[in-house]
Amino acid sequence: MPITQSDVLYTAVATAENGRDGRVATDDGALDVVVNPPEVMGGDGAGTNPEQLFAAGYSACFQGALGVVARQEGVDVSGSTVTAKVGIGKNEDGFGIIMEISASIPNADGATARALVEKAHQVCPYSKATRGNITVTLA
Template sequence: MPLTESDVLYTAVATAENGRDGRVATDDGRLDVVVNPPVEMGGSGAGTNPEQLFAAGYSACFQGALAVVARQEGADVSGSTVTARVGIGRNEEGFGLLVRISADIPGVDAETAAALVKKAHEVCPYSRATRGNITVTLG
């Protein structure tokens, strides 16, 4: 079920200047970064890029979802890390993204870790938002 305005707990606001070759800043001043296309896409690579920012947000959100699922399952995920690899490339519509999410969970066996990651993928807001829109693989 879609979220409504009355359901919103927090809203982040960011403004970009000059697109992929400029600057992005949040309205509260906590984030203010230069963005440049990566060298692989013809840019200078001097700043960060939208894919890195998306990977940062997705990995942090997924880590939170993993912690929620672990609490529900009684699993210990302390010391765990989540890595999001975000790729961009050309497709039939122009450009598209793909994501690979991996988690290192030292406190559990491989089978339990895989089950926790799969469950986290079901509840993570980023995973839910991208489902059916971009390729997201776990592993």
């Protein structure tokens, strides 16, 4: 169910200059980075790229969702990590992305860890935003 403007708790604002070959910065100055396509896509690889930024945001958000569901389930996820891999490639109408989310949860057995990851995928705002739009594989 979509949220309304009155439901918004926080809004992040970032501005890009020159697209994939320029700079992106947040309005508060907390983030200000050079963006550049990876070498395989014609860039020099000198800066970061939008896929890395998306992977960083998604992994942090998913880790937060994992913590929420773990607390609800009474599972200790201290020391856990979440890795997001973002792939970009050509598709029938230009370019598209795919995701792989993997989690390492040292204090949980395999079945419990898998269940937590699946539940986190249901509540993570990034997962909700991308559901039905891109392929996301959980590991």
